[in-house]
Amino acid sequence: MKKVLIGILVVIVACVAGYYAFPEKVAGYMIDAARSQAGLTKKMIKIDDHNIVYLEGGKGPTILLLHGYAANKDNWLKLAPYLIKDYHVVIPDIPGYGESSMIEKASYNLSNQMSRLHKLALALELKKFHIAGNSMGGGVRRDLCRALSG
Numbered sequence: 001m002k003k004v005l006i007g008i009l010v011v012i013v014a015c016v017a018g019y020y021a022f023p024e025k026v027a028g029y030m031i032d033a034a035r036s037q038a039g040l041t042k043k044m045i046k047i048d049d050h051n052i053v054y055l056e057g058g059k060g061p062t063i064l065l066l067h068g069y070a071a072n073k074d075n076w077l078k079l080a081p082y083l084i085k086d087y088h089v090v091i092p093d094i095p096g097y098g099e100s101s102m103i104e105k106a107s108y109n110l111s112n113q114m115s116r117l118h119k120l121a122l123a124l125e126l127k128k129f130h131i132a133g134n135s136m137g138g139g140v141r142r143d144l145c146r147a148l149s150g
Helices: 002-021 023-037 110-123 136-149
Strands: 041-047 050-057 062-066 088-092 129-133
Touching (some): 041 110, 050 110, 062 110, 062 136, 110 136
16 A cells, blocks of 8 residues: 555656646647647648648538637637537637747738638638637627628
């Protein structure tokens, strides 16, 4: 019994030490696990000068989910498992955020972001889809809906 408790203690100490020695690696593994558990796959596409990283999963009608200011695609990980049961979900890191590229001299105002996301939708051949956005993503959503309908 004593050996089992010592073994458990050694494993706990090793895990804690590993976390403090390599926090980025541990966080990366945790995020990858959460994405996998949510049924999402990470992908990347080049739109103009930007590399846009996005998550995708599920089948059915498409929903494009847009994150808010100072956030990223992983903010949707808790909701995604419920959506992928009935929907094809696409969750980009809006350029300048998360893992998508940020170009120092580029402008990231609402109009430019809307244009980039419009090009993303065209490149991914999203002909008919729903859009949901949080915070800044809601503002981009509104303008993107206007551009797509007009």
